[in-house]
Amino acid sequence: MEEITVRTHRQTEMIDITAAVQDAVRRTGVRQGVCTVFVPHTTAGITINENADPAVVHDILMEIEKLIPQRDGYAHAEGNSAAHIKSSLFGCSTAVIVEQGRLRLGTWQSIFFCEFDGPRTRSVWIQVTGDRGIVKGEK
């Protein structure tokens, strides 16, 4: 398993971690398979979306904030229920196909760590399953 450290700077923030995930995939030596990206936190999440225009990330965070307000009569005493709810809606894991040792993403896709209760120092765990090197039955 590989680990990435992510330093967040705002309460809610989406940080492009594609390059760091790609580095982790390379370190595993897996050539063909699936990369599982897992966030071990309950007030953060993971998503794949566009990073070409920063307005996309802005709009995602703004609209999710409208849907799940910071204060809305929550019971949880820590005051970060909105972050827990966003975490469940975005999910804490995603899977990306690996081919020839590289993440296979669409043209406009980047992998984002989603901070919903920052700023904090966070971790992302990466496991790659599949075949190392050239194996029989694979081209």
Place this chain on the structure above:
Amino acid sequence: MEEITVRTHRQTEMIDITAAVQDAVRRTGVRQGVCTVFVPHTTAGITINENADPAVVHDILMEIEKLIPQRDGYAHAEGNSAAHIKSSLFGCSTAVIVEQGRLRLGTWQSIFFCEFDGPRTRSVWIQVTGDRGIVKGEK
């Protein structure tokens, strides 16, 4: 990796791709494992839900449209921010267990490609990890 092409015909639409995913699983020759279904787009998604009554799909699309309106003061100039947001909420990947070379789905489950910014021609990528044929330690 296997690829499916999906032609969508409306702006928002859920298209049952279960049969095409099953065909792709068969082509990989994997008998026991996990099928990762990945959508390489940032304004589309993937979900598993009921296809017996088309009213279910109608209600899902209608309610998500209420939650994430097409226009809501978004910054992104392309005008398709709602589609990006829906993509992150539904997610662009899902995993289905494979047994004896077949997708193992619940009685009422179908795999749907979710178009949120159509009509377009879209791709779905499929990777199946696991064991081919009868291997030692597997029955």
Place this chain on the structure above:
Amino acid sequence: MEEITVRTHRQTEMIDITAAVQDAVRRTGVRQGVCTVFVPHTTAGITINENADPAVVHDILMEIEKLIPQRDGYAHAEGNSAAHIKSSLFGCSTAVIVEQGRLRLGTWQSIFFCEFDGPRTRSVWIQVTGDRGIVKGEK
């Protein structure tokens, strides 16, 4: 593939199934890999969140109920459209990394079965892909 049975007691409910999933992982004998947890129902889901303070689960269910009301002009005659919609938002599968035969979860993370149309008797399917025992190239 391993199977867990979950008995739910309310219409909407989140039930911590972490220990049962861990037992299933142990039964597979996989030491390093990824555990796919799959819910074969279209009115239930799966999520990972905090179980230390039960107020978190309360707040998640309350807020999702606000977003997706039980009645909202749905077309589906069975009257459980809200449950179908919640199922697509939470998702029916998740992935957890397995190391040394154990689920690798964050300090505050538990795996929850999410009932959105109970009470019912439900199933959860578990597939673990990866390496059994100590293999070459793995420590």
